[in-house]
Amino acid sequence: QVQLVESGGGLVPAGGSLRLSCVASVDTVSNYKMGWFRQAPGKTREFVAAINWTGGRIEYTDSVKGRFTISRDNDKNTLFLQMNSLKPEDTAVYYCGASRRGYGSAWNRGSYDYWGQGTQVTVSS
Numbered sequence: 001q002v003q004l005v006e007s008g009g010g011l012v013p014a015g016g017s018l019r020l021s022c023v024a025s026v027d028t029v030s031n032y033k034m035g036w037f038r039q040a041p042g043k044t045r046e047f048v049a050a051i052n053w054t055g056g057r058i059e060y061t062d063s064v065k066g067r068f069t070i071s072r073d074n075d076k077n078t079l080f081l082q083m084n085s086l087k088p089e090d091t092a093v094y095y096c097g098a099s100r101r102g103y104g105s106a107w108n109r110g111s112y113d114y115w116g117q118g119t120q121v122t123v124s125s
Helices: 027-031
Strands: 004-007 010-013 018-024 033-039 046-051 058-060 068-073 078-083 092-099 119-124
Touching (some): 004 092, 018 119, 033 078, 046 068, 046 078, 058 068, 078 092
Antiparallel strands (some): 004 018, 033 046, 046 058, 092 119
């Protein structure tokens, strides 16, 4: 069983930055694809960004391209999301996910096996 723990959320003004982290409990996650999703009140969980185990394949949802950067440190079993130029519409609970099933459909939350508990990001206008 893989446990994922997110941190780094908080309250920031529009235009500010945050860096989210997600630490995994096992070394084998270094071979997994990992991703960030978010869920705003009253909405479904949506894809934000994903990265394969080498870091050689990365994708983002259109609304965060050029502002967010996903990365990973496999030596530390940690996934990151650097968020710059934050907007009020980025306000949500952010979740990291992990899957051993391969990179395909990385945008699809159904393709992930493990989830963290989430970290709240609030951007004030």
